[in-house]
Amino acid sequence: MELKSYILPLSLSIFVLLELGAPFYRFRVNKLRHGLINISTGLTSFLISTIVYFTLLSEVLGIDHGLSRFMPNEFLKLIVALLLFDLWMYIWHRMNHEIPFFWRFHKAHHSDVAMDATTGLRFHPIEVLLSTGARLPIYLLIGVNAEIIITYESLMAVIVIFHHSNVTINPEVDDALSFAITTPRMHRVHHSDFYKETNSNYGTLLSLWDRIFGTFNVRQDVENICIGLEDYRDDKSQSFFGFMTTPFK
Numbered sequence: 001m002e003l004k005s006y007i008l009p010l011s012l013s014i015f016v017l018l019e020l021g022a023p024f025y026r027f028r029v030n031k032l033r034h035g036l037i038n039i040s041t042g043l044t045s046f047l048i049s050t051i052v053y054f055t056l057l058s059e060v061l062g063i064d065h066g067l068s069r070f071m072p073n074e075f076l077k078l079i080v081a082l083l084l085f086d087l088w089m090y091i092w093h094r095m096n097h098e099i100p101f102f103w104r105f106h107k108a109h110h111s112d113v114a115m116d117a118t119t120g121l122r123f124h125p126i127e128v129l130l131s132t133g134a135r136l137p138i139y140l141l142i143g144v145n146a147e148i149i150i151t152y153e154s155l156m157a158v159i160v161i162f163h164h165s166n167v168t169i170n171p172e173v174d175d176a177l178s179f180a181i182t183t184p185r186m187h188r189v190h191h192s193d194f195y196k197e198t199n200s201n202y203g204t205l206l207s208l209w210d211r212i213f214g215t216f217n218v219r220q221d222v223e224n225i226c227i228g229l230e231d232y233r234d235d236k237s238q239s240f241f242g243f244m245t246t247p248f249k
């Protein structure tokens, strides 16, 4: 896990600095307090899922007999595995919006009223337990080694921090990037408090799946989007405790 261990704090630091220099939205929150709450939620979820899944994950990653063993070379194996993982992440994210039981936990991520790079870490521990558990059979089906998983998760960490970031990007550059990856303009629509917009742009790494499955959604006046969820805007809901109890409200 060496690659991932420095990529996440490095990309987080870079995007937080860019946000401070050129913020897109002028949120009325204390950025330090907001960032610390989001980082605490991320660390809590990471610790809990590591404790629960460590042994099981090591076992699963040691089995290299899934679909990808039919690939003729390592490069093709890597590309096919990355595409299949990303497709699974699209399906899983969409399930989190469309199945009420999963939305209960995923809405804690969406309740952030001031989306920035740290929101990329803000996932409820139960959502992380569910998503890690659901990924285990996918790892087995695709059949990959730890190196491929780490490559995907490292790429995912950078892109997830990037598309949550509150940095100002030239709209033409963002549009061009959105042909390949999920960008901040796309993801701001996903974090809108208008449910028809929330239920679009599910992609994690690639924008391809939203384009194929008809959930790609752009809006020209992104600056007018109201970020967050209507019922969770109060100070209590925005606190660490409020975040942890959001699924049970």
Ligand SMILES: [Zn+2]
Binding pocket: 093, 097, 106, 110, 190
């Ligand atoms: Zn979502």
